[in-house]
Structures are given as C-alpha cells and as structure tokens.
Amino acid sequence: xxxxxxxxxxxxxxxxxxxxxxxxxxxxxxxxxxxxxxxxxxxxxxxxxxxxxxxxxxxxxxxxxxxxxxxxxxxxxxxxxxxxxxxxxxxxxxxxxxxxxxxxxxxxxxxxxxxxxxxxxxxxxxxxxxxxxxxxxxxxxxxxxxxxxxxxxxxxxxxxxxxxxxxxxxxxxxxxxxxxxxxxxxxxxxxxxxxxxxxxxxxxxxxxxxxxxxxxxxxxxxxxxxxxxxxxxxxxxxxxxxxxxxxxxxxxxxxxxxxxxxxxxxxxxxxxxxxxxxxxxxxxxxxxxxxxxxxxxxxxxxxxxxxxxxxxxxxxxxxxxxxxx
Amino acid sequence: xxxxxxxxxxxxxxxxxxxxxxxxxxxxxxxxxxxxxxxxxxxxxxxxxxxxxxxxxxxxxxxxxxxxxxxxxxxxxxxxxxxxxxxxxxxxxxxxxxxxxxxxxxxxxxxxxxxxxxxxxxxxxxxxxxxxxxxxxxxxxxxxxxxxxxxxxxxxxxxxxxxxxxxxxxxxxxxxxxxxxxxxxxxxxxxxxxxxxxxxxxxxxxxxxxxxxxxxxxxxxxxxxxxxxxxxxxxxxxxxxxxxxxxxxxxxxxxxxxxxxxxxxxxxxxxxxxxxxxxxxxxxxxxxxxxxxxxxxxxxxxxxxxxxxxxxxxxxxxxxxxxxxxxxxxxxxxxxxxxxxxxxxxxxxxxxxxxxxxxxxxxx
Numbered sequence: 232x233x234x235x236x237x238x239x240x241x242x243x244x245x246x247x248x249x250x251x252x253x254x255x256x257x258x259x260x261x262x263x264x265x266x267x268x269x270x271x272x273x274x275x276x277x278x279x280x281x282x283x284x285x286x287x288x289x290x291x292x293x294x295x296x297x298x299x300x301x302x303x304x305x306x307x308x309x310x311x312x313x314x315x316x317x318x319x320x321x322x323x324x325x326x327x328x329x330x331x332x333x334x335x336x337x338x339x340x341x342x343x344x345x346x347x348x349x350x351x352x353x354x355x356x357x358x359x360x361x362x363x364x365x366x367x368x369x370x371x372x373x374x375x376x377x378x379x380x381x382x383x384x385x386x387x388x389x390x391x392x393x394x395x396x397x398x399x400x401x402x403x404x405x406x407x408x409x410x411x412x413x414x415x416x417x418x419x420x421x422x423x424x425x426x427x428x429x430x431x432x433x434x435x436x437x438x439x440x441x442x443x444x445x446x447x448x449x450x451x452x453x454x455x456x457x458x459x460x461x462x463x464x465x466x467x468x469x470x471x472x473x474x475x476x477x478x479x480x481x482x483x484x485x486x487x488x489x490x491x492x493x494x495x496x497x498x499x500x501x502x503x504x505x506x507x508x509x510x511x512x513x514x515x516x517x518x519x520x521x522x523x524x525x526x527x528x529x530x531x532x533x534x535x536x537x538x539x540x541x542x543x544x545x546x547x548x549x550x551x552x553x554x555x556x
Numbered sequence: 557x558x559x560x561x562x563x564x565x566x567x568x569x570x571x572x573x574x575x576x577x578x579x580x581x582x583x584x585x586x587x588x589x590x591x592x593x594x595x596x597x598x599x600x601x602x603x604x605x606x607x608x609x610x611x612x613x614x615x616x617x618x619x620x621x622x623x624x625x626x627x628x629x630x631x632x633x634x635x636x637x638x639x640x641x642x643x644x645x646x647x648x649x650x651x652x653x654x655x656x657x658x659x660x661x662x663x664x665x666x667x668x669x670x671x672x673x674x675x676x677x678x679x680x681x682x683x684x685x686x687x688x689x690x691x692x693x694x695x696x697x698x699x700x701x702x703x704x705x706x707x708x709x710x711x712x713x714x715x716x717x718x719x720x721x722x723x724x725x726x727x728x729x730x731x732x733x734x735x736x737x738x739x740x741x742x743x744x745x746x747x748x749x750x751x752x753x754x755x756x757x758x759x760x761x762x763x764x765x766x767x768x769x770x771x772x773x774x775x776x777x778x779x780x781x782x783x784x785x786x787x788x789x790x791x792x793x794x795x796x797x798x799x800x801x802x803x804x805x806x807x808x809x810x811x812x813x814x815x816x817x818x819x820x821x822x823x824x825x826x827x828x829x830x831x832x833x834x835x836x837x838x839x840x841x842x843x844x845x846x847x848x849x850x851x852x853x854x855x856x857x858x859x860x861x862x863x864x865x866x867x868x869x870x871x872x873x874x875x876x877x878x879x880x881x882x883x884x885x886x887x888x889x890x891x892x893x894x895x896x897x898x899x900x901x902x903x904x905x906x907x908x909x910x911x912x913x914x915x916x917x918x919x920x
Contacts, residue, residue, distance in 0.1 A: 275682035371562045375584075375901070441676060442748065451905050453568060522675020522748045526584070526902055 248339070252330050259507075260473035264291045267473075267515045274519040295469075301462035308369035309459065317364035318460065318467045321357055325474040328353050332481045333407050335491050335499040347395055347405040350482070354437060358384035361446060365456035376455030379445045379526065386533025387436040393541035394430045397423060397548040398486055411490035420487040422551065426544040427487050429537050436529070438479045439472075440514055442521045443529060476514055480507035559587060562901075566595050570673045570905045573915030577892065579904065586896045586904055591889060596919040604879045609635045610710070610842040617704045619883065620917040623662040623861045624704050625654055625695070630858045632708035633789070634867040634879075637854040639710065639845070647712035647837040648790040652828045653725075654698060654707065656821040657691055660732065662861035663814045663821075664688040667739065670811065670909035674752050680739065687735050690728055697721065709839025716837040722829045729822050736818050743811075753808040757895040757907035760805055769888050771863025772817065773911060776810035778803035783859035795827050807910040814912075847873045860884055862912055885917035 265288060272279030280287025305311055328350050333339035343349060358380045365377030399405050402413035420427045436443040447455040457468055484490055484506035491499025560581045566574040574595035580588040600619060604612045616631040617624035629651060636643065668684030671677050692702060698717055699707035707714045743749050764777035774781060782799030784792045800816035802809035848871035857866040863884025870877040888911050896904045
C-alpha cells in the first residue's frame with residue numbers, strides 16, 4: 232500500500248519534533264529543578280545544593296542516578312500492574328500535552344484545530360489516574376490522597392473550562408497558533424484579568440502545587456498518593472512534577488501572555504521560554520511563601536468564587552466582543 | 557459509612573518523635589483518637605537511683621531535648637532543696653537569664669514546627685530555626701555546650717557569665733523582638749493560617765483544669781496560672797513578671813500565648829541582666845557534696861517551656877532513693893484523646909502541634 236508522501240513527511244516531522252521537544256522538556260526539568268532548589272533554599276536561608284558540580288548543578292543528575300539505582304519496592308497488597316503503569320502514563324500525558332503546544336508558528340509538532348480542547352481533556356485525565364494510582368497502592372494515606380484528588384477535580388475543572396471557553400470565543404479559535412496570533416494587539420491578560428486570576432488559581436490546583444498540594448500533603452499524609460512508591464517511580468514522579476510546571480507555564484504564556492510575541496531581536500521561541508521561566512519562578516516563590524489550604528476551604532473557593540467569577544468573566548468577554556464595553 | 561482505622565506514626569512527619577496515634581475516621585471526620593506512647597522509654601527515674609546526686613543532670617537534660625537547661629535546673633533545684641543549700645543571689649539572676657533564653661529557644665522551635673505542620677510552610681521553620689540558633693549561640697557562650705549545657709551546680713553555676721555577655725544579649729534581644737513581631741504580623745495577616753488555627757481543638761476552662769494540663773495549653777484556655785507568678789522562685793518576683801493568657805482555648809490562643817511568652821521572656825532577660833548584682837555565682841564543686849539526711853522528701857516545681865514540671869525526691873544518703881518526675885508533655889498529650897474528636901483529619905495536625913509534645917519528655 233503506497234502511503235501519501237505528504238502524510239509520511241508530516242509524520243516524520245512530528246516524530247522529529249517530538250524527540251526535540253522531549254530534549255527541551257528534559258533540559259527544562261533539569262534546569263528548573265536546580266533553580267527551584269536554589270531559590271527555595273535562598274528563601275529558607277540555606278545554601279541548597281553546592282557539592283555536586285559547580286553550584287550544585289549536577290545534584291539533580293546524581294539524585295536521578297541514585298533513585299534509579301535503587302530497588303523498586305512494590306507493596307504486597309498493591310495491584311501490581313496498575314501501581315506500576317499509572318505513573319509512567321501520567322508522565323506521558325504531561326509530555327504529550329507539551330508536544331501539542333506550539334513554540335513558534337513554524338516550530339510545532341501538529342497544528343491541531345482543537346488543540347485547546349485536547350489539552351484540557353487530557354489534563355482532566357490526570358486526577359483520575361492519580362486516584363487510580365493512590366487506590367492501587369493499597370495504602371490508607373494514598374487512598375485519602377486519591378479521594379482528595381477527585382475533590383480537586385470536581386472543584387477546579389469547571390472554572391478552568393469556562394475560562395478557556397471565554398478565550399476560545401474571544402479569539403475565534405481552538406488552535407493555539409490562532410489564539411496567540413489574535414493577541415498580537417493586546418495580550419489576553421489585559422483583556423480578561425479576571426479570567427487570568429481564575430485560570431491561574433485553577434491551574435495551580437491542577438498542577439498540585441502549594442497552596443493546593445493536598446494530594447501530596449507532606450505534613451499530613453506523609454507523601455499522599457506517593458507514600459508507597461519505590462525510588463524509581465519516585466524519580467518519575469519528580470519528572471512529572473517539573474514537566475507539569477513546564478506545561479503550566481506554557482499554557483499560561485500561550486493563552487494569556489502572548490506566547491511567542493515579543494520584540495523582534497530574539498526569536499519567538501526564546502521569548503516564550505522567558506515567559507515560561509517567569510511563570511515557573513512565580514510558582515516556586517508561591518510554594519515557599521504560602522501555607523496549604525484547608526480542604527473544605529478549597530472546595531468553598533472553587534464553588535463559591537472561582538465558578539461565579541469565571542462565568543462573570545465569560546459574560547464580560549461577551550460584552551467586549553460585541554462592542555458594548 | 558464504614559469507619560476506617562488509620563495508623564499515624566510512630567514514623568510520621570508531623571508527630572515529632574515517636575508518638576503513635578490510631579485514628580478512627582468516619583469519612584474525613586475524626587471519631588476517636590488513641591495515643592500510644594512508650595517508644596522512647598529509657599527508665600530515667602530508675603537510672604537516677606543508681607547514681608550520686610550530681611551525676612544525673614546530664615540525664616535530666618535529655619528528658620526534654622528542646623529545653624534541656626530547664627530540666628537541668630529543675631533537678632538541681634530539687635537536690636538543693638533536699639540538701640538545704642541556698643542559691644547565691646547573682647546565680648539566681650544568671651539562672652533566670654539562662655532559663656528564659658532557653659524558653660525563647662524552645663518556643664521558637666515550636667513556632668517553626670507548628671507552622672510547618674499547619675501549612676507545610678518550611679520557610680518559617682527555617683527562619684525560626686535560624687533565630688533559635690542565635691539564642692543557642694548565646695547559651696553556648698554562657699555554658700560551653702551547644703545542645704546540652706549541664707551548667708547548674710548546687711548553689712550556683714558551673715560557669716559565670718563572660719564579661720560583655722550582657723551587651724551581646726541586648727543586641728540579640730532587640731533583633732529577636734523585631735523578628736517575633738514580624739512572624740506575628742506574617743502569621744496573623746495570613747487568612748489561611750488564621751482559619752486553620754481559630755476555633756480548632758477548643759478546650760474550655762473546666763476541661764483544661766480537669767484534664768490537668770499545664771503551661772501554655774492551660775493558659776490558652778483562660779486560666780491565669782503560671783508557676784513563675786503563682787509560686788515565684790528565684791527572682792521572678794523582683795522582675796515584674798506578668799503571666800500571659802488567652803481565653804479562647806483554641807489552637808490560635810495557644811499560639812498567641814507562646815508568642816506573648818517569647819516577648820515576655822525577652823523583656824525578662826533584659827530586666828534581669830540590668831538588675832544583676834556583681835559577685836560570685838559559682839556553685840559547689842561536685843566532689844564536695846555531702847550526704848543528704850535520710851528519707852527526706854522534697855517536691856520542687858518549675859514552669860518549664862512545656863508546662864509545669866515537678867520533681868519529687870526521697871533521699872537516701874549519697875543518692876536519691878526515689879525520683880519521680882511529673883512531665884508536662886505527658887499530661888498534655890493525654891488531651892489528644894479528646895481534642896481532635898469531631899474535627900477533620902486535616903485539622904488533627906494543627907491540634908497536635910498546638911499541644912507541643914516532646915516525646916522524650918512523655919516517655920522518659
């Protein structure tokens with residue numbers, strides 16, 4: 232059967248882009264991991280890693296080697312297959328989301344006309360997978376964390392979707408390239424500041440970052456859904472942790488901060504990376520300075536504030552689009 | 557809904573040592589808590605019986621490793637009472653200075669760990685630790701030990717204060733005053749902290765008295781009872797000491813009492829240093845300690861950072877026949893059976909933190 236050469240070319244391009252992007256993700260994870268450790272250490276009045284490599288730059292590599300060299304312990308009562316499979320699947324979902332996000336109009340794997348929808352549909356799988364992972368490890372702390380994961384799902388998915396509905400409606404597209412192109416005059420953050428706030432808070436909950444880190448809740452649930460995982464799986468969870476910050480930064484930059492738009496002396500992809508880094512640093516500072524919220528408070532915040540605010544935002548954007556304000 | 561039993565500890569990030577809590581949960585609500593203790597039992601009371609009086613202070617310090625000097629002083633004061641040895645006047649002032657510095661260090665450590673338990677905020681923990689370290693440096697300079705001091709001797713001290721100690725301490729006190737004010741402002745202006753501490757683990761005045769709790773836990777429930785003012789020892793009377801108390805009885809009240817105690821201790825140290833007379837503060841050499849009268853019973857109580865510490869000693873010549881210790885943490889920890897009931901699992905940890913248990917003190 233003869234294949235259409237255009238499709239073959241597109242497939243090869245996509246694969247090449249995928250490999251390149253995975254390298255970018257790994258590089259970002261590595262650098263971000265180091266920056267986070269150093270920055271949080273500075274806020275804590277510590278030094279952070281200093282011994283391995285110059286400024287402790289090789290510390291993360293050493294940690295990953297150590298974690299992967301350790302035995303992968305599987306709890307006796309855990310459901311083996313699910314326990315082992317969920318973590319890589321979650322990692323793959325985050326990596327895949329990054330793959331369908333464009334870095335520049337000419338630097339993208341697939342230009343999907345429904346990219347925005349696909350990203351958030353994939354994203355809403357994650358809490359369910361985490362629920363499954365926590366349940367499968369047959370640990371009570373992990374099970375509690377799994378239930379919290381579902382609570383976060385029901386309270387934060389809805390405002391997130393309403394905000395992206397506003398974006399898609401205002402920019403007349405579900406494709407990231409068109410959304411960024413539509414921001415060439417004004418960034419979305421200026422058009423819908425309310426939407427940005429709602430989106431950012433909901434995304435923090437989605438990324439399981441403080442103050443919404445209820446699934447991992449160190450001081451309560453030991454390590455939440457990661458309580459029983461062995462060292463290699465924990466290394467994957469670290470990869471997930473950093474990749475989703477990258478993904479979150481990309482989403483915020485593309486949807487609200489004008490993506491690759493910026494003064495012409497730097498290529499667009501670099502501008503995008505700068506914006507991602509700024510968002511990521513903000514996320515780290517938030518982690519070091521804000522305490523964890525109560526579970527009922529988070530539910531209350533989600534239902535009593537974020538959902539109404541996201542609807543108000545949608546309405547304001549509608550008024551803006553028809554030219555009333 | 558079916559009840560779930562969940563085992564928290566002895567190895568858990570928030571139980572601070574080896575406390576084990578078996579919690580019965582109904583969904584997310586705590587139905588029943590069963591504290592299990594004894595993982596750190598060393599038999600200190602029995603150990604003391606086999607040793608001469610002044611061989612024991614270093615064991616006493618390890619009872620409460622967060623505030624070792626307080627236990628050191630409590631034990632030495634018990635022996636002094638048994639042997640009838642008066643404490644020199646300058647030594648009384650120096651002891652008060654060191655005890656209050658120890659209290660500041662202990663409460664700062666509590667503040668850091670409690671905030672970490674409440675909101676997973678490691679930053680405040682590190683800041684408090686750093687400030688505590690400055691206090692520990694002062695104590696190290698005064699006593700020669702960083703963690704365990706063993707500075708008390710019968711009738712006085714092992715070492716008097718170095719020249720210039722007062723000036724260095726004033727500087728540290730000014731710094732600490734600012735820092736504590738900053739922590740207070742930061743914590744009380746943060747709505748997440750406030751809603752995680754207010755109306756949590758409420759202990760009424762009657763409950764607090766009936767359960768026999770002491771220290772900041774008791775004073776948080778509106779009982780103005782502090783050994784330093786109720787049964788003043790050393791020079792607390794001369795120093796215009798005011799005991800701190802709150803009436804709400806919740807986690808926030810207990811936090812507030814401790815913050816105010818830090819401030820009061822800062823003031824006390826400054827005042828004691830100003831009023832301190834010149835003279836000799838050294839205690840008796842260990843080898844000169846004579847036998848105590850046989851079968852003399854003494855009871856000494858002191859306000860430790862964690863509550864009322866009491867020692868009951870029956871003498872038997874050169875060594876105690878029996879030493880019984882009332883450890884404040886032990887009695888305060890018992891309230892964990894009642895306080896968290898009806899709260900969410902998440903709220904169990906702020907309550908646990910507000911009690912301020914040291915497991916070495918509980919188990920002895």
